[in-house]
Amino acid sequence: MTSKTISYSNAIQSGFCYLLDNFEEVFVLGQGLWSPWYVGQSMRELEVTYGRERIMDTPVSEQGSTGVAIGASLCGYRPIIVHPRIDFMLMAMDQIVNQAAKWSHMLGGQAHPSLTIRGIVNRGGEQGAQHSQALQSWFAHIPGLRVVMPSTVSDARDLLIASVLSDDPVIYIDDRWLYDNEEELEPVVELSLGKIGPKISQEGTDLTIVGIGHSAYQSRVVAARLRENGIYSEVIDLRVLNPMRVETIIRSVRKTGRLVVVDGAWSNCGVAGEVIASVVEKLDVQFLKASPVRVTLPSAPAPSSGALEKNYYISESRIASVCVKLMGDKKVTSKLERVV
Amino acid sequence: MNYDLGDLSNPAKLTDPIDVSGWNTGELIEIYKKMRLIRNVEDEIARLINSGEVKCPSHLCVGQEAIAVGVSYHLRNTDRVFGTHRSHSHYLALGGEPKSLFAEVLGRRDGCSKGMGGSMHLFGGKHGFLGSVPIVGGTVPIAVGAGLAAKKDGHGDVGVSYFGDGACEEGVVHEAFNLAAIYEIPVLFVCENNLFASHMDIHLRQPSDRMSRFAEANRINVQTVDGNDVLAVAKATETLLEKSRKGNGPGFLEVVTYRWKGHVGAADDVDVGVLRKEKDIIAWKKRDPIQRLRQGLVNQRKMDDSEFNAMDREISKDLMRAINEAKKSPYPEQNDLLDYVYA
Ligand SMILES: Cc1ncc(C[n+]2csc(CCOP(=O)(O)OP(=O)(O)O)c2C)c(N)n1
Ligand SMILES: [Mg+2]
Numbered sequence: 001m002t003s004k005t006i007s008y009s010n011a012i013q014s015g016f017c018y019l020l021d022n023f024e025e026v027f028v029l030g031q032g033l034w035s036p037w038y039v040g041q042s043m044r045e046l047e048v049t050y051g052r053e054r055i056m057d058t059p060v061s062e063q064g065s066t067g068v069a070i071g072a073s074l075c076g077y078r079p080i081i082v083h084p085r086i087d088f089m090l091m092a093m094d095q096i097v098n099q100a101a102k103w104s105h106m107l108g109g110q111a112h113p114s115l116t117i118r119g120i121v122n123r124g125g126e127q128g129a130q131h132s133q134a135l136q137s138w139f140a141h142i143p144g145l146r147v148v149m150p151s152t153v154s155d156a157r158d159l160l161i162a163s164v165l166s167d168d169p170v171i172y173i174d175d176r177w178l179y180d181n182e183e184e185l186e187p188v189v190e191l192s193l194g195k196i197g198p199k200i201s202q203e204g205t206d207l208t209i210v211g212i213g214h215s216a217y218q219s220r221v222v223a224a225r226l227r228e229n230g231i232y233s234e235v236i237d238l239r240v241l242n243p244m245r246v247e248t249i250i251r252s253v254r255k256t257g258r259l260v261v262v263d264g265a266w267s268n269c270g271v272a273g274e275v276i277a278s279v280v281e282k283l284d285v286q287f288l289k290a291s292p293v294r295v296t297l298p299s300a301p302a303p304s305s306g307a308l309e310k311n312y313y314i315s316e317s318r319i320a321s322v323c324v325k326l327m328g329d330k331k332v333t334s335k336l337e338r339v340v
Numbered sequence: 341m342n343y344d345l346g347d348l349s350n351p352a353k354l355t356d357p358i359d360v361s362g363w364n365t366g367e368l369i370e371i372y373k374k375m376r377l378i379r380n381v382e383d384e385i386a387r388l389i390n391s392g393e394v395k396c397p398s399h400l401c402v403g404q405e406a407i408a409v410g411v412s413y414h415l416r417n418t419d420r421v422f423g424t425h426r427s428h429s430h431y432l433a434l435g436g437e438p439k440s441l442f443a444e445v446l447g448r449r450d451g452c453s454k455g456m457g458g459s460m461h462l463f464g465g466k467h468g469f470l471g472s473v474p475i476v477g478g479t480v481p482i483a484v485g486a487g488l489a490a491k492k493d494g495h496g497d498v499g500v501s502y503f504g505d506g507a508c509e510e511g512v513v514h515e516a517f518n519l520a521a522i523y524e525i526p527v528l529f530v531c532e533n534n535l536f537a538s539h540m541d542i543h544l545r546q547p548s549d550r551m552s553r554f555a556e557a558n559r560i561n562v563q564t565v566d567g568n569d570v571l572a573v574a575k576a577t578e579t580l581l582e583k584s585r586k587g588n589g590p591g592f593l594e595v596v597t598y599r600w601k602g603h604v605g606a607a608d609d610v611d612v613g614v615l616r617k618e619k620d621i622i623a624w625k626k627r628d629p630i631q632r633l634r635q636g637l638v639n640q641r642k643m644d645d646s647e648f649n650a651m652d653r654e655i656s657k658d659l660m661r662a663i664n665e666a667k668k669s670p671y672p673e674q675n676d677l678l679d680y681v682y683a
Contacts, residue, residue, distance in 0.1 A: 034614050035539040057614070059509035059545040060476050060537050087475065091510065126396035126447060128458050130475050300681045304396050304458030305447030307671030 009179035011153045012042040015160035016080075018188055020050050023078060026164060029056040029065055030082030030118070038084040039120065040179050066092035066117065070100050070169075073115035078164050086119040086173065087133050100169035101144030116163040121175040121213070121264075123302060126309060132302035136212065136263075137270040139171045140241040146170040146193050147241040151216035152201075153183035155239065162191040175214040175264075197245035200252070204232035207258035207326055210249055210275055212238045215262040215295075215314065222319045231327060241271055246278040253279055257289035258326050264314055267296035290326050295319055341543040344550040345564075348596040349535060351623035354566050357635035363571065365642045368633070369651075371413065371570055375405040375630045377655055378429045381438050384659055385428070385445055385459075386606035393667075394445045396458030397474075399426040403568075403600035406629035407532050408433035410573025411500070411593070414581050415468065420486035421500040422479035423472030425460050426532075426599075430502050434467040438659055442666035449676075450669035456680060476537075477503065477510030480529070484520045487527030487590070496585040499527035506537025508551050514558075517590075521558040524589035528580055529555065531594045532567065538603040541615035555592030567595030568629040598624040 006014070019026045032038020034047050034057040047055040058065040062083060069079040083089035089096075100113045123132035140147045146168050150159040156174060163170035170193065201216065202223050211219035216237035223233045234252045238244075253259045259279060263272040272294040280292065295314055303309055347353035360368055382402045388394040401408075408429035415421065415434065423430040431441060436452060444451030445459045453463045460474040470486060473479055480501050487499030507513050508531065520527050531551045535542045542549045552562045561583060563576035573595055580591030600621060601608055637643045 032539065037539065057540060057544070059540075060506040061509045061511070063511055091475075091477075091512075126458050128396065128456075128461055128474075130473055130478075131397070131460070298677060300677050303456050303672070303677055304453075304461065305455040305672050306395055307447060307455070308674065308677050311674065312677065 004184050005182040006153060006185045007041070007179060008153050008156045008181045009040045009042040011156040011185055012160060012174060013044060014185070015157035016043060016046055018157070018161055019164050020046070020054065023164070025076060026078045026080065027054040027056070028080045028082060029058050029069060030084065031058055031060065031088070032084045033057045033082065039082060040176055042174070042179065043082070062088055062091035063095055066095040067099065069115045070095060070113045073113045074103070074111055078114050078116070080116045080118060080164060082118045084120055085122050085131060086135050087130050089117070089119045096139070096145070096169070097142055101142045104168070105144060112167045113169045114167045116160070116170045116172055118172045118174070121173060124177070124309065124313065126304050126306055127302070128304035129301035134265040136173055136241055137265060140244070140271055140274070142242070144169065145242060147173070148193065148239060149173045149213035149241060150239065151178065151211065151213050151237050153181060154186050157185065158189055158191055159239070161188065162193050162196070165190060166193045173213060177214045178217060181217065193240065197240050198248045199237045199239055200234060200248065201237050202233070202235040204234035204256070206232045206256055207260060207323060208234045208236060208249065208252040208256045209319070209323065210236045210238055210259070210261045212241065212263050212271060215264045218314065218316050218319060219262055222316050222323065225320060226323060231323065233323060238271070238275065244274065244278065246275065246282070249275065250279050250283050253283060254287050257287055259292035260295060260319070260323055260326060261292070262295040262314065262319055265297060266299055267294050268299065270296065272296055290328065293322055293326060295322050342548050344548045345596055348564070348566055349549055351598065351620060351627055354568070355626045356632070357639050358569055358571055358632045360571070360633070360636045360640055360642070365637070368637060368642070371409055372630070372633050372637070373651065373655065374409045374433055375570060375633070376652060377438070378405040378409070378432050379630055380655055380659055381432060381441065382428060384442070384663060386601070388445070389606040396445055396447065396460070397604050398445060398459035399604050400601045400606070401426050401429040401599065403624065403628070404532060404534060404597045405429055406570035406573055407530065407567050407595045407597060410570045411528070411530055411577045413574040414577045415500065416497070417466065417468040418495065418497045419468045419500055420483065420490060420497065421469050421502070422483040422486070423462065423469070423502050424476070424479065424504060424507070425472070425474035426504070427462050427472035427502065428459070430472065431462045431464050431469050434464060434469050436462070436464040436467055436469060439662040439666050442663050443669045446666055447671060448666060448669035449672050450666065454676065454680070455672040456676065477507040477513045479503070480507065480513045481516040481519070484516045484525055484527050487520065487525040488523065491526055491587070497526070498581060498584050499525070500530060501527060502530045502532060504537065505531065505533040505535065505542055505551055506545070508554055509537070509545060514554060517554060517558040517560060520590040521560050524587065526584040526587065527590045528577070528584060529560070529590060529592045531592065532597060533594055534597045534599045536599070536603070536613065536616065539613050539616070541613070544614060550594070552592060552594045560590050560592045562592045562594065564594040564596070567597035568627045568632065570629055570633055598627070600625060
């Protein structure tokens with residue numbers, strides 16, 4: 001680690017500090033906030049710096065505490081409710097989907113729940129079916145919810161800040177598999193969620209790889225390997241899942257003619273399929289050199305046994321081999337064998 | 341802070357040997373052996389965690405053995421029992437095989453859930469153990485439903501729901517209490533109140549440390565007892581089940597206890613606790629449910645220490661054999677992943 005780099009989890013922490021330092025209407029509640037064990041190193045000792053009135057550890061009451069955050073947000077505050085596992089957040093679905101998402105619209109645009117709901121994806125380590133889910137597609141399905149998934153260190157901080165400063169309910173999803181990634185942190189930019197969308201992380205001409213959260217990180221790793229072997233892929237980090245803006249992706253596929261979407265979640269009715277459908281709908285098929293491909297999880301809950309778990313999650317070599325196959329015989333060289 | 345539980349939550353109290361009068365020695369020895377077995381299984385799993393062989397998150401119940409043993413003493417294998425994230429004791433007390441539990445936590449195909457669940461998802465259908473899961477509160481209404489089915493069956497069986505003080509903070513649990521009360525469902529709610537939900541002391545989460553108040557609000561019969569006195573647990577269970585088996589609705593057993601280990605894993609320390617103090621753990625170890633029963637038997641000259649030691653050695657030996665067999669079990673097959681998704 002050089003002095004200039006900072007980890008993804010520390011970037012989240014710095015986002016919290018920025019918000020709590022600069023906006024007195026921000027406060028945080030959720031389970032485990034007084035214990036770093038729950039939230040990785042992303043909220044260390046915030047209660048010491050900002051006090052337990054602003055950093056509230058809650059009882060085991062996901063639905064109630066989410067509703068409390070919505071209520072405070074309707075009365076001038078910008079609460080952040082933290083669910084240390086997205087699986088636990090399911091207990092709060094009524095408050096998120098029926099209440100927060102609908103509030104503005106069903107009341108004629110006169111009131112806006114300006115809360116941020118942070119859900120953490122925490123999987124692997126034989127945690128099994130109820131402690132491993134990545135449910136971004138559920139939330140992205142709902143009009144009224146903005147959904148973001150940062151994959152870079154700077155986005156981990158800046159999308160958190162943008163979420164909290166948005167007047168809409170925002171689902172901010174971070175992934176513990178990204179926490180130790182180190183990058184240089186640029187100065188804070190206060191982004192407007194209504195104005196940003198997918199981001200090209202790496203330019204290329206041969207194929208387009210779209211990733212989401214952790215899978216965007218994996219896509220960058222794979223792209224670097226492919227490039228060493230003569231395949232130039234364009235990597236796009238989806239970042240904002242709802243409302244989804246696909247223009248950047250369409251422009252890219254028009255150039256490359258090939259599209260791979262990687263999402264560490266199930267495929268049926270999922271974000272990966274949505275990206276492909278949105279692109280194909282708007283792109284003249286003559287631009288496509290191959291059928292678009294999804295890389296997702298098997299249609300099964302997460303197994304506990306490590307023997308099954310190791311083949312369950314998406315590996316970088318699996319993504320690489322999908323990309324190589326998509327290139328057909330056009331670019332296959334003997335060197336490519338080493339990529340996968 | 342409201343200490344409504346009085347002596348029950350004060351570790352300086354209730355440390356005396358257990359009064360065994362009126363109990364048959366053979367029964368007491370069986371009860372002792374069950375608790376000792378559970379303690380030793382947990383100690384072995386702790387060792388397997390430390391050696392890196394067990395990788396799944398495991399919530400050990402060391403210090404809380406008397407509850408499952410006392411409750412199960414009055415259960416039969418046609419009852420329908422549901423557990424939590426901390427359910428090794430619930431499974432073993434009903435007669436679940438240690439080998440199947442070891443195999444499960446080791447991720448093997450001979451595990452009680454075929455290696456698909458790990459420590460947090462246990463199944464023991466033939467013993468009446470219908471499942472444990474780590475979503476807090478998740479199984480409480482399910483146990484009520486199993487009780488409803490038992491009521492329809494009409495054979496006097498009951499549903500049993502184990503859950504913790506933390507689960508009492510989930511809304512669904514209160515819906516379940518109300519449903520059980522209004523439909524007069526034969527279900528036994530067993531609230532293992534260990535005064536903590538992961539890192540948080542009960543007093544930081546609720547205005548009272550007494551969970552029975554929720555049952556009283558739903559007019560459910562209540563017994564609140566020392567969860568480290570296995571005979572008190574058994575007696576209270578018997579009282580509540582007598583009514584439920586006759587069709588007089590649910591019962592609520594609040595058993596006050598303390599976990600000796602960290603919330604999850606093998607650590608013997610103060611964990612990540614807010615308000616959890618080393619001196620409390622030391623004090624609570626004096627209310628050891630196993631030692632208290634043993635001392636009660638020794639004081640009555642029913643057994644002496646050398647007989648107990650021989651019995652303990654026998655249990656350890658059996659467990660070593662069970663672990664070795666579990667380690668020989670194969671891992672799940674790749675097709676298991678998809679084969680178990682649908683019936
Ligand atoms: C719905 C849900 N919320 C949060 C958690 C995280 N969690 C796991 S165990 C636990 C504490 C539960 O406390 P309690 O019910 O008292 O059981 P104990 O661990 O004390 O046996 C929590 C909060 C969870 N597993 N499920
Ligand atoms: Mg507890």
